[in-house]
Amino acid sequence: MFKSTLFLVSFLLVCFYSFAQDGEIKVNSEWNPDQSLSIYTNSQKTGQNTVKLKFTTLRGFEARRVSNKIFIATVGPGKKEILRLKKIPDYTGQSARYNYSVFDGASLRKSPDENFKYVLPTSENTDIKVFSVRDISDLEIVKDKGSSFFAIGFTFRGKDSICAVRAGQVLEVVNILKVEESRETIYQSGRNKITIQHKDGTIAKYTITAPVDMMIKEGEFVIPGQPLAAFKDAELKNNLQLQVYYLSNSILRSPDIGKKSPYVGVPLKFTANNGEFFGVLKKNEEYKQYLNPDIISEELSKRQKKKLKL
Structure with missing residues (x-):
């Protein structure tokens, strides 16, 4: 399933693709008074799951937590802010565009204990x-x-x-x-x-x-x-x-x-x-x-x- 919303200049294009069932995990974006952009998840699924954002456009924002245009977060049930993009001072016309995917389970940075x-x-x-x-x-x-x-x-x-x-x-x-x-x-x-x-x-x-x-x-x-x-x-x-x-x-x-x-x-x-x-x-x-x-x-x-x- 794909969903998209288009904003120009100070707006955002969000494309949606999820491996989870329709409506179980949603990703939304909100502008803050300081012109930063908050990205939220709202999950109705049990347990921990993973959201992957892949940016195709990212201009005018400080994005230290975005590596090689990819951001990954583990989320639980309910609403959670997973990423806040702060505006670069004196920059005009900031924009962001990304796809996101949802995966079952928490993403692990290292292999689990094989002697458990x-x-x-x-x-x-x-x-x-x-x-x-x-x-x-x-x-x-x-x-x-x-x-x-x-x-x-x-x-x-x-x-x-x-x-x-x-x-x-x-x-x-x-x-x-x-x-x-x-x-x-x-x-x-x-x-x-x-x-x-x-x-x-x-x-x-x-x-x-x-x-x-x-x-x-x-x-x-x-x-x-x-x-x-x-x-x-x-x-x-x-x-x-x-x-x-x-x-x-x-x-x-x-x-x-x-x-x-x-x-x-x-x-x-x-x-x-x-x-x-x-x-x-x-x-x-x-x-x-x-x-x-x-x-x-x-x-x-x-x-x-x-x-x-x-």
């Missing part, structure tokens, strides 16, 4: 089997995510619950898969899924191949090991595909980004087997869920720990 301890996505003291650890960039669900994208496949027993592998805020819950549509292990965008944003800005996507009863809702904060959904039918292929990725600030700033995806996959390391295992999971191996207060509370605030009596 994730817990298994199953109930406490329950065994779970790993059926796949691989690059899945060729699958339909990640065609728009670039080549650096990895996933781990898990097979559950019976009507077990899918649990959070890390603390975070629920961004999206999709529960549309019917029993008659779940005879094959296929990962598609139309499958049941849960998306959770973590404290460090990474995002986890749980893609589910069978009907489930969802146990959480958008906006809710979850802790490691907390049940997210329960499988309905023990006879089906109750599989889960887990992906963790982040939005790269450096790729977003790249002048030759073209069709390259700005999202980067994170290789995961898990703790399991009563704390005796920590590392990368292996295909066709079974592991037992391991939870303790230190793991559960690692990313919680003092208030959250007190509430949970940790």
Whole structure:
């Protein structure tokens, strides 16, 4: 979707393009009495998201925060001033023109900690089997995510619950898969899924191949090991595909980004087997869920720990 508004001399042309759904995040500009220009975002989305401004014209303004005609900001829900352009003294006829894009997630300047301890996505003291650890960039669900994208496949027993592998805020819950549509292990965008944003800005996507009863809702904060959904039918292929990725600030700033995806996959390391295992999971191996207060509370605030009596 494109939107534009034209101003001459002391005015601004704004072109709008967003990867988010229509109306979820808007960018507006306002002139101030001192002839500076404020650029605002107004977000109705849950969690943190990223706005990228790419200037094609910028005259008569001090723009120290604009690098190579690009400005990137992470924004939360509500209205926020992300950039104020101050007028250069005695300059007449200042003007600015830019495009902006919206991306899911916060943009990170450095890679997240690859030694973070994730817990298994199953109930406490329950065994779970790993059926796949691989690059899945060729699958339909990640065609728009670039080549650096990895996933781990898990097979559950019976009507077990899918649990959070890390603390975070629920961004999206999709529960549309019917029993008659779940005879094959296929990962598609139309499958049941849960998306959770973590404290460090990474995002986890749980893609589910069978009907489930969802146990959480958008906006809710979850802790490691907390049940997210329960499988309905023990006879089906109750599989889960887990992906963790982040939005790269450096790729977003790249002048030759073209069709390259700005999202980067994170290789995961898990703790399991009563704390005796920590590392990368292996295909066709079974592991037992391991939870303790230190793991559960690692990313919680003092208030959250007190509430949970940790």
